[in-house]
Ligand SMILES: CSC[C@H]1O[C@@H](n2cnc3c(O)ncnc32)[C@H](O)[C@@H]1O
C-alpha cells in the first residue's frame with residue numbers, strides 16, 4: 089500500500105482536461121501538495137493508505153476556480169456607489185474614496201475579507217490589481233490562497249506611490265521580496281490605456297519580456313474609452329498597446345467589450361489572453377465582450393469578477409452562469425458558450441492566461457492539489473443528469489463544502505480554517521462606520 093496524505097472519494101471527479109469529462113465514482117489521491125492519481129474508488133482503496141480519507145459521495149470534485157481579474161481590497165467598497173457608468177463611478181465615487189481611505193490597514197482588512205469570500209466560493213487562485221500588493225501578499229500567504237500580485241502602474245499619485253516610476257520601483261521590490269513564496273507570483277499591472285503614458289507602456293513591455301512576466305490591464309472596457317483615444321491620439325487603445333510592444337502571449341486584456349474583426353485576429357495571432365468580466369460589464373453598462381467570436385478565433389479567454397465594488401461579489405459560480413447565459417443572448421445561439429467551455433474558462437484558461445497551467449487549473453497527476461468539492465445533493469441541484477451543466481446552471485458557491493490549495497484544506501465542510509470569520513465581520517463593520525462618517 090502507498091502512504092499518502094489525503095484520499096477524496098467523490099461521486100464525480102471533473103478534471104476539466106479533457107474538457108467535458110465527468111468521472112463517475114472516482115477518487116483523487118493527494119500527497120505532499122500534489123495530485124498523485126485519479127482512479128475508481130475500488131482501485132484507490134486497494135492501492136492507497138491515506139492519512140485522511142474523505143467521503144464526498146454526493147459531491148463533484150473539480151479544480152479550484154481561478155478568478156483572473158480582481159481588486160480584492162475593494163471588498164471594503166462593496167455597495168458604496170451603484171447604478172452608475174464606469175467613468176462616473178470611478179471619477180466621482182471610487183477614486184475619491186480611495187484617495188481618502190486606502191493605506192496598508194485598508195488593504196490588510198479588505199484583502200482578508202476578499203480571501204474569506206474567495207475560499208468559501210471555491211476560488212483557489214486570484215489575479216489582483218491594487219495598491220500595496222506587498223500587504224496583500226502577506227495576507228494571502230497566511231490565508232493559503234494562490235495570489236498573482238499586480239505590480240501596478242497608474243499616472244496619478246496615491247498613498248502607495250507618487251508617480252509611475254515609484255509604482256514600478258515598489259512593484260519590482262515586492263516581486264523580489266516574495267520571489268521564494270510558492271503561493272505568490274507577480275505580474276505587471278498597468279491600470280488602463282487612458283491612465284498610463286506611452287513611454288511607461290514601452291518600458292513595461294521591455295521589463296515584461298526580460299522578466300518573463302505577464303501584463304494584466306483593463307483594455308477596451310467601454311466605447312467611450314475607444315472614442316476618447318481616437319480623439320486624443322487618432323488610434324484605438326489596442327493599436328497603441330501593440331505599438332508599445334504589449335500585445336504578446338503575456339498580455340491579459342481585461343474586459344475587451346469593443347473589438348473589431350482585425351483586433352480579434354490580432355489577439356489570436358499574438359496568443360494574448362482576454363479576461364471576460366460579464367457581471368461588471370453588465371452592471372456598469374460597459375458593453376459585451378464577444379466571447380464566442382474570440383474562442384472561435386482561438387483566443388484564450390479566462391473569467392474574472394472584477395472588484396466587489398462593481399460586481400458586487402467575487403462569486404465565480406455566478407460569473408460562469410452569467411457568462412454562459414450572456415453569450416447565448418448576445419449571439420442568439422443557445423449552443424454558444426456551453427457549460428463545459430465556461431468551466432474551462434474559469435479554470436484551465438485562467439491558468440493559461442497566468443502561465444500557470446503546468447501547475448494548476450485542471451486535475452492531472454503531478455499538478456498542485458488545488459481543488460474543490462461541491463455538494464450536488466440538495467433540492468435545487470437534483471436530479472443530476474449532467475454534473476458539469478449542474479455546476480454551471482443550477483449550483484452556486486454556497487454548495488462548495490471544501491477548498492484545498494496545494495493539498496492544504498482552507499475550507500473544511502463549510503468552515504474557514506485559516507481565517508477568522510467573526511473577526512473579519514467585525515472589521516467590515518468598523519470600515520462601514522468609517523466610510524459612512526467620512527463619505
Ligand atoms: C491601480 S489599482 C486599480 C485601480 O482600478 C480601479 N478599478 C476598479 N475597477 C475598475 C474597472 O472596472 N475599470 C477601471 N478601473 C477600475 C480601482 O478603483 C483602482 O483605482
Ligand SMILES: [Zn+2]
Nearest residue numbers: 159306394395
Ligand atoms: Zn478591474
